[in-house]
Amino acid sequence: MSLVAPGHPLLELQDLHVHYGAIHAIKGISLSVRQGEILTLIGSNGAGKSTTLRAISALVRASGGRILYRGHAIQGYRADQVVGMGIAHCPEGRGVFPAFTVRENLEVGAFLRKDREGIEADIETAFTRFPVLRQRARQPAGTLSGGEQQMLAISRALMCRPALLLLDEPSLGLAPQVVQTIFAIIREINRAGTTILLVEQNAHMALQVAHQACVLDVGTVVASGPAADLARSDEVKKAYLGGH
Amino acid sequence: MTDLLQTLLNGLAVGSLYALIALGYTMVYGILQFINFAHGDVFMIGAWSAYAVAAALGFTLAGGDPPGWAAVAVLLSSMGICAVLGFFIERFAYRPLRSAPRLNVLITAIGVSLLLQNTGQLRPVFGTQPQSMPALLPDTTLFQVAGVRVGLVDVTVVLLAVAMMVGLQWLVFRTRFGSAMRAVSHDHRIAALMGIRVDTVISFTFVVGSALAAAAGFLFAMKYSGLKQPADATWVLLGLKAFVAAVVGGIGNLQGAMLGGLLIGMVEMLGAAYLSPHLRDLYVFVLLIGVLLFRPTGIMGSTSVEKV
Numbered sequence: 447m448s449l450v451a452p453g454h455p456l457l458e459l460q461d462l463h464v465h466y467g468a469i470h471a472i473k474g475i476s477l478s479v480r481q482g483e484i485l486t487l488i489g490s491n492g493a494g495k496s497t498t499l500r501a502i503s504a505l506v507r508a509s510g511g512r513i514l515y516r517g518h519a520i521q522g523y524r525a526d527q528v529v530g531m532g533i534a535h536c537p538e539g540r541g542v543f544p545a546f547t548v549r550e551n552l553e554v555g556a557f558l559r560k561d562r563e564g565i566e567a568d569i570e571t572a573f574t575r576f577p578v579l580r581q582r583a584r585q586p587a588g589t590l591s592g593g594e595q596q597m598l599a600i601s602r603a604l605m606c607r608p609a610l611l612l613l614d615e616p617s618l619g620l621a622p623q624v625v626q627t628i629f630a631i632i633r634e635i636n637r638a639g640t641t642i643l644l645v646e647q648n649a650h651m652a653l654q655v656a657h658q659a660c661v662l663d664v665g666t667v668v669a670s671g672p673a674a675d676l677a678r679s680d681e682v683k684k685a686y687l688g689g690h
Numbered sequence: 691m692t693d694l695l696q697t698l699l700n701g702l703a704v705g706s707l708y709a710l711i712a713l714g715y716t717m718v719y720g721i722l723q724f725i726n727f728a729h730g731d732v733f734m735i736g737a738w739s740a741y742a743v744a745a746a747l748g749f750t751l752a753g754g755d756p757p758g759w760a761a762v763a764v765l766l767s768s769m770g771i772c773a774v775l776g777f778f779i780e781r782f783a784y785r786p787l788r789s790a791p792r793l794n795v796l797i798t799a800i801g802v803s804l805l806l807q808n809t810g811q812l813r814p815v816f817g818t819q820p821q822s823m824p825a826l827l828p829d830t831t832l833f834q835v836a837g838v839r840v841g842l843v844d845v846t847v848v849l850l851a852v853a854m855m856v857g858l859q860w861l862v863f864r865t866r867f868g869s870a871m872r873a874v875s876h877d878h879r880i881a882a883l884m885g886i887r888v889d890t891v892i893s894f895t896f897v898v899g900s901a902l903a904a905a906a907g908f909l910f911a912m913k914y915s916g917l918k919q920p921a922d923a924t925w926v927l928l929g930l931k932a933f934v935a936a937v938v939g940g941i942g943n944l945q946g947a948m949l950g951g952l953l954i955g956m957v958e959m960l961g962a963a964y965l966s967p968h969l970r971d972l973y974v975f976v977l978l979i980g981v982l983l984f985r986p987t988g989i990m991g992s993t994s995v996e997k998v
Contacts, residue, residue, distance in 0.1 A: 505879050525882035534883075541880040543873055554869050558885035606885060 730929015
């Protein structure tokens with residue numbers, strides 16, 4: 447597997463299409479996530495943001511187009527194989543295993559790894575990053591608050607040491623204070639070297655943290671460019687930032 | 691006193707068998723949320739395979755004392771045969787229907803059940819005649835308690851069943867693969883996002899469940915020796931009672947299946963001994979209705995739907 451230099455595309459979508467039965471959910475999306483950056487996909491409900499992530503992680507099958515990761519087409523692989531390539535997907539709704547303890551959730555996130563010490567070190571990193579997880583290490587994840595579950599879900603996704611992290615709506619349903627914490631951590635994870643594709647409805651926050659942004663609307667890209675430029679664009683302001 | 695002890699011993703033995711079969715129902719339900727109605731027939735195939743392997747090895751009713759390894763060889767062969775059978779049932783009957791409506795899969799399971807029963811009746815397979823299982827274990831008395839004779843076969847049945855349940859608990863709750871099974875049982879997609887190969891976990895679940903059913907079949911043949919023909923209704927009823935055990939314990943819950951099995955076995959034997967032996971099937975189903983009235987999700991089933 448070739449290494450990708452910073453600034454070069456790590457993931458490219460070329461004319462991606464997804465159908466759910468007769469519904470054409472993604473109608474030809476093209477975008478490119480460069481090594482080391484955060485790209486955010488924003489847009490209203492039903493724009494196809496989550497579906498795009500699901501197509502990349504092979505939870506749904508792309509019906510057309512290409513998904514290139516490190517220059518290789520990856521569609522046709524199973525979801526577990528995509529994880530093995532270094533793409534972690536932190537799904538919408540967090541998806542922690544409620545009956546597993548916090549620690550077990552982190553351990554199962556490292557399912558494909560065999561290096562016992564490395565796994566322990568990464569669990570320690572997660573506990574340092576989110577001290578509340580250390581306090582709750584032996585508690586079933588189902589007893590955690592929404593914000594704590596989100597912290598756990600992000601930490602769990604990082605347990606496979608991904609090169610690319612797909613984050614789906616990390617701020618959904620969380621208190622503003624918690625949202626601030628989560629976004630600070632997203633920035634920190636990115637600085638530590640993980641490329642991030644961030645799906646958000648909270649466009650305001652997402653544009654602050656991201657380098658690049660794409661605006662989706664009913665399955666197509668309607669605007670894209672540096673996040674700072676989009677945050678200033680009148681059109682985006684009016685449609686997605688509520689006049690901030 | 692003697693009667694009661696004897697009845698409890700019988701209940702423990704037959705309950706262990708129900709528990710072993712119930713585990714297979716509950717494991718598959720936990721992972722795929724559907725009732726594998728062919729599971730009782732895998733138990734039947736397990737019992738008949740034990741007979742067929744014993745016959746092929748030259749052990750017959752009149753054949754004198756078989757060597758000590760005979761029982762082990764027959765048990766392992768029967769478990770192996772059913773493990774392979776379980777793998778193929780999932781691979782070719784259920785996997786193509788993974789995204790089909792539940793009802794389609796349920797009807798397919800009934801189809802597989804009929805297929806197994808009637809294939810078993812074919813002459814080159816087991817035939818249409820009942821057979822008697824040769825005694826692979828000597829009929830020695832280990833000890834006597836208050837006039838009740840505890841034989842080697844009874845002890846083997848209970849100990850082997852308990853050992854397998856402990857082993858399964860260890861597998862599911864203490865190993866890496868067990869974590870994968872529990873993750874898949876919560877959510878296939880999220881399990882896949884952890885790097886777990888979901889199809890492999892499902893195949894393995896069928897293999898383990900079927901092997902446990904085969905072990906129950908072997909133990910049944912050891913204890914009761916008379917094997918009715920493969921399509922006989924007694925097999926269906928045994929499978930059904932094991933299914934009731936899984937539901938009473940709380941379907942999807944491993945400890946529940948074990949508890950349900952023992953409970954069903956005890957109720958059946960106590961009822962037969964002290965009420966009427968003709969109504970022994972009735973007690974089991976009365977217990978089912980009684981439990982479901984008060985705890986619709988079973989004794990150890992979760993009482994609320996998990997919110998995520």
